[in-house]
Amino acid sequence: MRLLAVDSSPFGMFDYFRQHQDEVLNWLGYHAWLSAVPVVVGLLVALPLGWLAHRYRWAYPPLVTAAGLLYTIPSIALFVSIPSIIGTQILDPINVAVALTVYTVALLVRVVADGLGAVSADVAQAATAMGLTRRQRLLKVELPLAVPVIAAGVRVAVVANVSLVAVAGTIGVPNLGQLFTTGFQLSVGSPYYPPITLGIVLCVLLALAFDLFVVGATWLATPWRRAVSGS
Amino acid sequence: MVSAPVSGRKGGRGLVIRFESVSKKYPDGTVAVDRLDLVAPSGAITVLVGPSGCGKTTSLRMINRMIEPTDGRIWLDDRDTATVPTHQLRRGIGYVIQHAGLFPHRTVLDNITTVPELLGHDRKRARRRALELMERVGLPPHFAKRYPAQLSGGQQQRVGVARALAADPPVMLMDEPFSAVDPVVRAQLQNEFLNLQGELGKTIVFVTHDIDEAIKLGDQVAVLQVGGRLAQLAPPAELLSEPADTFVAGFVGRDRGYRALGFAGAGRLPVRQEQVIALGAASGEARDAAEGGWVLVTDAAQRPQGWLRAEADADPPPSTPAEPVTEAQLNLGGTLASENATLREALDAALSSPSGRGVIVDDSGRLLGTVTASEVLARIEQQRAAGERSTQGGES
Amino acid sequence: MIQWLNDPGNWTAPGGILDQLRAHLQYSIIALVIAVALALPVGLLIGHTGRGRWLVTVANAMRALPVVGLLILLYVMLAPHIHGKGDTVYLLPTEIVLVLLAIPPILAGTVSGVENVAPDVRDAAAAMGMRGSQVVRRVELPNALPLVFSGLRSATLQVIATATVAAYLGLGGLGRFVYDGQASQNYAERNAGAVLVALLAVAADLVLALAQRYTVSRGVSGRFPRGRTSEAADGPGGGDLRGEGGGAADGPPVTAETPPSPHTA
Numbered sequence: 001m002r003l004l005a006v007d008s009s010p011f012g013m014f015d016y017f018r019q020h021q022d023e024v025l026n027w028l029g030y031h032a033w034l035s036a037v038p039v040v041v042g043l044l045v046a047l048p049l050g051w052l053a054h055r056y057r058w059a060y061p062p063l064v065t066a067a068g069l070l071y072t073i074p075s076i077a078l079f080v081s082i083p084s085i086i087g088t089q090i091l092d093p094i095n096v097a098v099a100l101t102v103y104t105v106a107l108l109v110r111v112v113a114d115g116l117g118a119v120s121a122d123v124a125q126a127a128t129a130m131g132l133t134r135r136q137r138l139l140k141v142e143l144p145l146a147v148p149v150i151a152a153g154v155r156v157a158v159v160a161n162v163s164l165v166a167v168a169g170t171i172g173v174p175n176l177g178q179l180f181t182t183g184f185q186l187s188v189g190s191p192y193y194p195p196i197t198l199g200i201v202l203c204v205l206l207a208l209a210f211d212l213f214v215v216g217a218t219w220l221a222t223p224w225r226r227a228v229s230g231s
Numbered sequence: 232m233v234s235a236p237v238s239g240r241k242g243g244r245g246l247v248i249r250f251e252s253v254s255k256k257y258p259d260g261t262v263a264v265d266r267l268d269l270v271a272p273s274g275a276i277t278v279l280v281g282p283s284g285c286g287k288t289t290s291l292r293m294i295n296r297m298i299e300p301t302d303g304r305i306w307l308d309d310r311d312t313a314t315v316p317t318h319q320l321r322r323g324i325g326y327v328i329q330h331a332g333l334f335p336h337r338t339v340l341d342n343i344t345t346v347p348e349l350l351g352h353d354r355k356r357a358r359r360r361a362l363e364l365m366e367r368v369g370l371p372p373h374f375a376k377r378y379p380a381q382l383s384g385g386q387q388q389r390v391g392v393a394r395a396l397a398a399d400p401p402v403m404l405m406d407e408p409f410s411a412v413d414p415v416v417r418a419q420l421q422n423e424f425l426n427l428q429g430e431l432g433k434t435i436v437f438v439t440h441d442i443d444e445a446i447k448l449g450d451q452v453a454v455l456q457v458g459g460r461l462a463q464l465a466p467p468a469e470l471l472s473e474p475a476d477t478f479v480a481g482f483v484g485r486d487r488g489y490r491a492l493g494f495a496g497a498g499r500l501p502v503r504q505e506q507v508i509a510l511g512a513a514s515g516e517a518r519d520a521a522e523g524g525w526v527l528v529t530d531a532a533q534r535p536q537g538w539l540r541a542e543a544d545a546d547p548p549p550s551t552p553a554e555p556v557t558e559a560q561l562n563l564g565g566t567l568a569s570e571n572a573t574l575r576e577a578l579d580a581a582l583s584s585p586s587g588r589g590v591i592v593d594d595s596g597r598l599l600g601t602v603t604a605s606e607v608l609a610r611i612e613q614q615r616a617a618g619e620r621s622t623q624g625g626e627s
Numbered sequence: 628m629i630q631w632l633n634d635p636g637n638w639t640a641p642g643g644i645l646d647q648l649r650a651h652l653q654y655s656i657i658a659l660v661i662a663v664a665l666a667l668p669v670g671l672l673i674g675h676t677g678r679g680r681w682l683v684t685v686a687n688a689m690r691a692l693p694v695v696g697l698l699i700l701l702y703v704m705l706a707p708h709i710h711g712k713g714d715t716v717y718l719l720p721t722e723i724v725l726v727l728l729a730i731p732p733i734l735a736g737t738v739s740g741v742e743n744v745a746p747d748v749r750d751a752a753a754a755m756g757m758r759g760s761q762v763v764r765r766v767e768l769p770n771a772l773p774l775v776f777s778g779l780r781s782a783t784l785q786v787i788a789t790a791t792v793a794a795y796l797g798l799g800g801l802g803r804f805v806y807d808g809q810a811s812q813n814y815a816e817r818n819a820g821a822v823l824v825a826l827l828a829v830a831a832d833l834v835l836a837l838a839q840r841y842t843v844s845r846g847v848s849g850r851f852p853r854g855r856t857s858e859a860a861d862g863p864g865g866g867d868l869r870g871e872g873g874g875a876a877d878g879p880p881v882t883a884e885t886p887p888s889p890h891t892a
Contacts, residue, residue, distance in 0.1 A: 072828040074788030076805055077821030084818065090809075159691050166693040170795045171809055180699045184796075191703040200696040207691035297754055322756030332751030336769040336844035346755050378846030394755075404754075 008192045013201065016194035024179070028202055031175040034096050034168075035161040035210065039154060041097075042104025049105070050112020051138065063109055070106040075099060075164045079171060093175075096168045103164070104157045111153030115146035148225065151218040155211055162207040166199070176202055245273045245401045245434025246308045248294060253303035255289050255459065263289040264459035266303070274432040278449035280439055282482070286459030287438045291404050294436060295324045307402065322346055325395030325403040325433070329411050331387040333379040339365070339390050340375040346398040357397070364393040369423060385416040392424070396431070405437045409444070421447060442483055446471070446490065454479050468494035492575035497610060499570075500577060502591050502600030510536055511555045517541045525586035528561055533597040535590050537561030567592050570599055574614075578607045628822070631815040642799070644823065651800035651827065654718070654790045658725030659783060665726070666733035667775070673734075674741025674771065675763050683738050686731040694789055698724045702796055717798035721790070728789055729782035736778020740771025770847055776839040780832055787828045791820075801827065 007015055017024055053063040078099040083090045086098065119142045127141045169177015179199030186192040219226065248271040255264040264286040271277035279287040292298040294305055296317050305312045312320055333342050340361050347357035362372055368389040379387055388408060395403055409417045409424075425448065428435065439445055445452045446467040454462045454470065456478050463475035471491035474480035484490075506520040507527045520526045521541035528536045539560055565584035568576040570593050580589030581604040588601035631637060638644045673679045701720035709716045744767050752766040768775075794802025804820025807813070845851060 069829065072784050072832055073825040074791050074821070074828060076788070076791050076802065077824050080805060080809065081818050081821050084814070156690075162691070163693045163695075166695045167792060170695055170792065171806075177693070177695055180693075180696045183703065184699045187703040187706075191707065193700075193703065196696060196700045196703060200693060200700060203693040203696060204691050211691070295754055297750070318756040318758050320756070321754055324754075326751065326754040328747055328751060328754075330745075330747050332745070332747035334748060334752070334766055334770075334846075335745075336766075336847045338846065349756055349761070378844070378851070380846055380849060381851055 008190070008194065010193040010197040012194035013198035016198055024176075024198070024202075027174060027176050027178055028206070030093065031162070031165050031177075031203075032206055034093060034100065034165045034175060035158060035206065038097050038100035038104050038161060039158045042101045042108055042157065043150075043154060045101070045105045046108035046112050049109045051116060053109060053113035054116040060113060064113065067106040067109040070102055075103070075167055076171070078102065079168050079173075091172050091174075093173055096165060096173055096175075099168075100161050100164060104161070107157050108150070108153050112146070112150055115149030115153075116142050118149060119145045144222070147218060147221050151214055151221075155214045158210040158214060159207045162203055162210065166203060176206075245275075245432060247271065247273045247306075248277075248402065248434060248436060249306040250290070251304045251306065253290070253293060253300045253305055255286065255293065255298060256301045262459055264293070264300075267459065267461055269453055269461065269464065271434055271436050272451075273434050275450040276428060276435045276437055276448055278437045278439060278445040278452045279455060280442055280445040280449075280452055280482075281455035281462075282457060283440060284457045285455040287440075287455050288406055289459070290455070291406055291436055291438045294402075294404055295321045295326060297321075322350055322398065323400050323402070325398075325400040327388075327391045327395045327403065327405045327408040329407045330384075331379070331391035331408075333387055333390055333394070335379050337378075338375065339370070339377050339379070339382070342379070342390055343394045343397050345394060346400075350398055352398070361393070361397060364396055365390075367427065368393045368396075384412045385420060388412060388420060392427075401434060403433045403435045405435060407439055408437075410439065410441065417444075424448070443490075454482060456482075489575065489578075492578060492611065493573050495574045495611075495614060497568075497572050497574045497577040497607070498614075500591060500602050500610060501606060502602055503588075505588065505590075505598065505601045507533075507535075507598065508539075508556065510558065514554050514556055517556060523586055525562075525588075527586075527588075527590065527598070527601070528556060529598055535567065535592065535598050537563045538565060538585050540585075565590055567596075568602075569594065574607060574611055577602060577610075578604060581607055628815045628818045631819045632822075637816075637819075642803070644801075644804075647799055647801050647803050648823070648827070650798075651787070651790055651802075651824075654721060654725065654793065654798070654800060655783070655786045655831075658722050658786050658790075659729055659779070661722070661726050662729035662733055662782060662786075663779065666730045666778075667737055670734045670737025670775075671741060671763055671768060671771075674738045675759065675767060677742075680738070683731075683735055686734050689727060690731055692727075694724060694728065695792055695795070697727070698792065698796065714798055717793065717796045721793040721796065721798055725786050725789060725793075729786050732778040732782045732785070733775070734778070736774045736776075737771060740774030740778075741767045743774065744770045769844055772843045773839070773847060776835065776843070780835050780839075783831050783835060784828050787824065787831055791824050 049063060053060040079095055080090070082088070082095040082098050083092070086094075088094050116138075123141060123145065124137065127137045132140065165175050166177035166180065169175050169179075170181055172178075176199050179195040179202075183192060183194070183196035183199070186195070248269075250267045250269040253264060253267045254262070256262050267286075267290060269277075269290075279290055281287050289298055293300045294312070296312060300313075334345070337345075340358060343361040343364060344354075344357040347360070348354070362375065365372060365375065370386065370389050370393070374382070374386070374390075379390070382390065388411075391408065395405075409420050412420065421444065437445075437448060439448075449467055451464060451466050452470050453464045456462045462482075463470060463479045465473070465475075468491060470479070471483060471487045471494070474483055474487070480487075505527050506522060507529045508516045508520050510528050510530050517526045517528075517539050518541045521539075524541060525538045526541050528539050530536055536558065539556060540562065562585045565586075566576070566580050567590050568580035570591060572580075572591070577589060577591070580591070581587065581602060582589075584590065584601075586601075588603055589607070590601055591599045593599050632644075636643070640646075669679075669682065673682060698720055701723055702717065705720055706716050709719065748766065748770070749762065752762045757765065790800050791802035791805060794800055794806045801820050801824045804816050804823070808815070808817025808820060840848075840850075
């Protein structure tokens with residue numbers, strides 16, 4: 001049974017939300033999950049790959065070029081072809097998660113490599129001169145100093161993912177994107193805005209929340225930057 | 232105080248730059264330049280020097296109106312710069328800055344022809360002139376097609392100078408042009424710059440924080456102090472011998488007395504004959520000729536090669552009297568002074584010599600004789616006495 | 628899928644691959660031309676004057692908008708007011724979304740490109756008597772080109788990818804095969820559509836990489852013939868020159884100030 005808000009203007013979205021609360025919250029949960037998990041997994045994969053590209057000169061061109069090529073594949077193409085690659089059902093949310101992980105890795109490999117590379121040579125040499133091993137230097141000096149650059153990449157990835165998950169909604173994967181298809185289908189004849197505007201607002205709020213989370217985490221992880229910008 | 236006005240060089244083709252009570256105050260109340268009166272004479276190098284924050288760069292940049300004065304006027308000959316459209320004014324003033332500021336996307340040749348191009352000059356002629364200029368500043372012609380990123384810092388700076396000269400402007404502004412290169416290249420660039428200026432006779436205003444550079448390059452030096460006040464304007468020698476106040480004295484530095492000797496010719500010093508032996512002579516000869524344990528060794532053409540220690544307990548142990556004197560045994564510590572050296576060079580020759588006797592040579596490097604530090608000091612005293620007499624005579 | 632692609636009928640039929648390819652390119656190029664015409668001059672102006680930087684922030688914030696939602700919203704809004712013939716009712720909202728999508732990367736690339744021009748280079752340009760417009764055209768734009776291209780290239784990828792989603796509304800383009808194949812369970816057609824979009828995106832990126840190579844001065848890109856820098860002995864310049872860069876990955880370094888562009892569709 002589908003109850004429809006009487007108000008078909010954009011502001012009808014509040015009524016629409018109340019009437020479809022369970023369904024919308026369910027989609028919101030899926031959406032958040034599908035946006036966030038690929039970023040976490042992608043970052044975990046991209047860190048060692050980016051380090052490899054940074055550490056070994058020869059590894060940089062192939063890794064970064066491969067990442068760049070992966071990035072050119074349109075998401076819709078990836079969403080529909082992943083099932084035939086990993087043997088899942090076409091509407092399985094896993095497809096979306098895998099596709100978005102691929103993008104996140106593609107985006108972050110280069111960011112990590114360049115972020116590590118941007119640590120000033122003086123600092124890196126000073127660390128070596130003080131007797132830090134290569135591993136200590138990476139974990140205690142280079143990685144922390146590269147955090148702001150990597151975080152900028154993560155922000156871009158997570159915000160983009162929120163928008164990309166909605167694309168998967170157009171082929172039927174359950175998430176906030178379904179609000180758009182619903183609105184589209186209900187707008188035959190005259191416009192019916194509530195689900196569309198509700199979807200946009202929720203997507204933007206979700207993106208904003210993720211973005212703030214990453215900004216906050218970066219702020220906590222880089223106390224030396226706080227000391228400067230606070231003065 | 233003797234205020235010797237510096238006159239333009241003979242054949243100078245520059246304009247006169249005149250600051251008339253020029254001030255620069257910022258809205259927050261900072262005074263960068265405070266009622267500056269200054270004349271940069273035609274064809275001469277005027278150096279602005281001072282600690283950071285003294286307004287030297289601000290003063291320079293007000294000449295081509297990269298910064299607009301809040302008060303006062305700046306004249307180029309009889310033209311008030313404020314009445315000339317800025318782009319027109321700037322195209323007539325060469326400008327060289329610290330890191331050269333070359334356009335990374337244009338070749339060396341295209342960089343040099345920028346202003347002639349802006350002025351709509353004939354392309355072919357501009358290129359020909361650019362190649363000439365490259366040769367003049369010491370860049371081989373095959374550099375024309377290179378990009379700035381392919382050049383070293385010193386080479387970039389040479390291109391920067393050539394670019395500033397391309398449209399043959401009568402006035403050149405130089406803002407710490409040589410401070411970003413290493414000391415050896417800097418000294419080389421400075422010397423070449425002086426030679427070039429000797430040929431061109433531009434009116435040059437040169438900013439530096441390095442008092443040594445100021446003294447080396449300036450026909451006159453303006454010392455500015457924080458707050459943009461002119462502390463002293465004088466030729467370098469006068470700046471060293473008669474600093475106007477404690478600030479200038481402090482800024483000019485502790486060993487200014489010694490450095491001032493660099494501006495005074497030693498005149499004909501009373502050189503003494505020195506017993507010498509030739510390179511390759513038997514070591515036994517050295518002991519006979521030595522004076523104070525040291526003997527000067529020359530080559531066949533009487534050119535000094537170094538000092539030989541000739542004492543019995545010498546280290547390395549003395550060779551047997553028959554063995555020849557080799558180059559490896561020589562002490563090369565002493566500097567040489569030429570017969571028309573400055574007092575500074577003569578004194579340095581004496582002080583740096585292991586025997587205490589400074590070696591004086593003629594223009595072709597042949598030994599004339601030696602002189603001791605006390606003899607040079609006597610000459611300094613003598614000249615000071617003579618100088619005081621002439622100053623008193625002049626003022627009475 | 629290979630079979631589907633090998634069938635010449637699927638290529639030449641009305642509404643076949645060639646038609647949809649042309650349509651896809653057409654939507655993309657229109658959007659990119661409009662976006663460049665808007666974002667490039669505005670970006671140059673912001674970079675040159677240092678004013679209006681908030682516009683970049685606003686443009687970047689727009690990236691948080693879900694593209695599909697925006698597309699459907701615009702369609703639903705505009706549809707009742709468009710009574711023209713043909714595809715206009717789909718085309719207009721699609722182009723608006725594509726332009727909105729392409730503007731942020733081009734704008735951000737141009738602004739940071741101009742801002743990255745060394746201050747002493749700009750200073751020298753002004754001091755040599757260039758007017759503001761001459762500084763922009765002769766110095767700032769040529770030096771900003773690598774970052775402008777980097778922005779244009781990621782805009783192009785996003786536009787081509789997003790033009791696929793336009794088929795959801797009912798517009799043509801390669802997305803037709805994806806959505807039609809999905810609806811009719813013709814997975815060969817669907818996958819072929821996906822591969823074609825990816826190929827088109829890679830091809831477009833290669834064309835732009837080539838264009839970049841021929842328009843960006845070697846002095847800026849650092850592509851110098853090997854062995855000719857060795858004479859630069861007493862300073863930097865020879866040491867950190869990049870060699871030949873590889874295709875899609877050849878862009879400026881990523882910094883916190885110029886984050887990479889996201890994928891949006």
